[in-house]
Amino acid sequence: MMYKSTKAILMSSLALMTFFVIGCGSSVNSTKSNSEQWLNLDTVKAGKFDTGKMWTFDFPPKEYFQSEYNFSPDDEWLNNVRMSALRFANYCSASFVSEDGLVMTNDHCARESVGKVTKEGENLSEDGFIANTLADERKVPGLYVSQLVEIKDVTAEVQAAIDAGKTDAEIAKNKQEKFSELTDLAVSEKGKDYTAQIVTFYNGGKYSLYSYRKYDDVRIVFSPEVQMGFFGGDPDNFTYPRYDLDCSFFRVYDETGTPLKTKNFFKWSPNGAAEGDPVFVVGNPGRTSRLSTTAVLEYSRDYAYPLTVDLLNGAVKVYEEVIAEHPDRLFELQDRLFGMANSQKVYIGVLKGLRNPVFMQKKKDFENKFKSAVMAKPELKAKYGELWDKIAGTRTEAKEYFKRNAAFNVGGRGLSTEYFQVARKLVNFAHQMKMPDAQRMLQYKDSVVEKAKAKLAPAKFDKVVADKFASVIIGVYVKLLGEDTEYAKILTGGKKGSEALQYAVNKSILSDVEKVNQLVEKGADAILSSDDPFIQFVVKTENQLEEVQAKSKEINEREANYIQLLGRALFEVYGTSIPPDATFTLRLADGVVKSYEYNGTKAPVKTTFYGLYDRYYSFKKQSPWNLPKRWENPPAEFDLETPMNFISTNDIIGGNSGSPLINKNAE
Structure with missing residues (x-):
């Protein structure tokens, strides 16, 4: 990597560095006794945004945005933002950041691509990569990006097919056949460069047909050394303050082999982000279960997730031991270790949340209010009133088979x-x-x-x-x-x-x-x-x-x-007053740049290269806080005040990696 390119790249990294979601408050009555906090769970109430803020583009909460941020995006703004955003392969998010097809994402989303373009005798993971000319950009085999070009409501068609089924198996078959019929028709109408999928929202309350323009000539432009992209390793992962250069760049080419000309792309904000600024994440969050019933969440808490955590704990230990015993296998195995350790932290965090009695009580309160609303209307009660008990029953049945299913499979x-x-x-x-x-x-x-x-x-x-x-x-x-x-x-x-x-x-x-x-x-x-x-x-x-x-x-x-x-x-x-669960489809998540208290002090809203070098020296240059050789002694003209990472209150999850973070001007 060349230092002359660093500042522009680092400023761009502001758009996708680590975000920390600061939980929305809920109504809790408590009293203090003998310096301890005693909590009556019966007084815990669901918060307004306990189901999150991952809004769909066909139903953006314009009135809420206006009241909260004095900002009401019009259709032109929403369409431009939607068309500027991308889904990166089938595991990350990204966006166009120039009219010449330049794409930005997280560097941890680029690890697989870096491996695919590495030539014999090279070690791009260790040394990094930058293409100084278009001719130097390397096509990544199998990589593609997808641009959401159309959203169509198909709820009536899908639900009619479901209702025509007489048995559980027939219902599932009818639904899948209708999905295939609708997506095949959409692709036939748009052409071979397009794909389509049916997205299930609200667990079946709403169905949408999403059509994508797929680009499969994608070339890598820049990726930092893995030690910069994942500086601090697993100890710093999912923490803040953070000091990693977790960004990479690609370029989309058209069918003639020319950089794609696109009118939809995110321009750079000349001033970056400041504390208190409203900001929006535009990306593809993977999966959430916020609208699941309490019975389903309790099953995950008591059965599925503890097993997953046990397996991940063991997997992380395996790779740590192998690398410690065979240091020569570090670069062969470190990506596997990073992946396992990343998943380990995710599932440990999710399990900790499900075991938190306050969180679960908020879920129960939401469910009770929802159930009361159904029971208050005779027509809804007749159709839906027994469903909570039926779902609790199927989860009880599932428990009987869980251990054998897990062990024998x-x-x-x-x-x-x-x-x-x-x-x-x-x-x-x-x-x-x-x-x-x-x-x-x-x-x-x-x-x-x-x-x-x-x-x-x-x-x-x-x-x-x-x-x-x-x-x-x-x-x-x-x-x-x-x-x-x-x-x-x-x-x-x-x-x-x-x-x-x-x-x-x-x-x-x-x-x-x-x-x-x-x-x-x-x-x-x-x-x-x-x-x-x-x-x-x-x-x-x-x-x-x-x-x-x-x-x-x-x-x-x-x-x-x-x-x-x-x-x-x-x-x-x-209706659409609450957002649906994440489905790895495009969402708009609002938030603000905001600090928070931690470890008895306060976190800065942004970190700089000064902090990176402080961490490097404070840990005596030891892994995982060591630096690549070229970064050990930066030149005098290198601006150490350059921002690296910052925090905001946006609602994100796995799949959002690489998402652009934009201001009200779509910058």
Whole structure:
């Protein structure tokens, strides 16, 4: 990276650096006794914005904006902002920031792209990348951005299809078929460069057809060294004050290979952001569950999220240990560690919120008010009055199957070990081989079976990582099933403690490619009767897994129909006065630049490079507060007062990464 480019880039980074959401207040009556705060939960009331401020572009709260900020955006402003914003692949947000197709996003959104354009002999993660000319910009294979060009209400069509269904399965089928019909029609009308999706709002209270212009010639322009983009590492992640250069730039090219000319883009504010300024995040927040019933949230709190946190805690520990024991694997594994640690903090935070009695009481108060509004109208009561109890019932049913579903579905949560992955492939292969050729799946036909065999054993088995992950997964499964159960003993041999966690790994052949291939050549019966613990576990649990999954599917389909009916009730009572849950579609979230108290002091609304260098020296230049070589001694003309990160009260979540933050002038 060249220092002459740094200030312009850093000023631009103001538009997407770390935001901190300061919670909206609620009405709470409390008294103090003996210097302690005593709280009567019965007096906790839902706040006005407990369901958030992620507004859709077809129903922006103009009157609220006017009363809160003395600002009422007109249709021209809204259309320009919508067309300037982008969805970055299927995991981040971004925006056009020049008339020549320049795109800005977070650098952590660019990590995958950096890896794809790195050439032999380069280490762009460590060294950073900047294209000094258009010819230097590198096309990123598979990368695309999507621009929301049209929103159409299709609620009537979708709900009519749903209402025509007589069973839970038929309702689900009708809905999916209507989704496909509407999106296929939209794409056929607009052309091959467009995509479409049906977005479900208010859990089924409203449906919209979103049409996108898709650009798939996207080239990287700038990405800082990962040590600058993720300065402070995991300890500083999700914290503030923050000092990371978490921005990157790309450029969209048209079908002729020329930088795209666009009239919709965000210009730069010459003055940046000041405390008290109203600001707007324009991005694609991923998923929230704010409109879920209390019963659903309590299930997540008591069952789903604790398991996810256990798995993530184990995964983070695995990668930390491997990197500590094998420092040469740092750059190979650090992105995986960052990703796991990031998810770990997210889920720990969500679980902490769900375990907060005040937060849950606010949710209960909202639900009680909503239920009272339904019960007060006979026609609504007749249609929707029993739904809360029905959803509570399906969650109670789901609890019965949760542990077996989680334990038997090896790798089902995306956190597994290669041992289970290889075992599952071998067992599936064996079952296919016992079928007549005509009944097998295409990839297992006699004519191509040798190709299938070649894929059963991984070309490179990472035994160091796999062994540690196996201990984590087995520990979680034993906790779920009980250490004295038949299924747990398959993996532990009936042993206890660390010996139990190592039993399966020590006995398994699955890390040895040659032995796996020998087992395959012995045939299907040999695979299914193998005494390898991982294969045994898959074989002996697969019938139960099939039964449990079938029952869970039936419960979920039934519950989905209850939830979409409750969504209609919600929309009938509240309309668009409250925003829908996040759906990884474009939203407009309002807030202000604002400080807050922390650690007994007050946070500055912005940080500068002075703070970065203070942190660098205060931690004695040690990781993760070390700097790339070129940053260690900046030139005298480098302005250390340049802002890096700042805070605001905007409502954001995963998926918002890369979102532009704009002022009332759409700058």
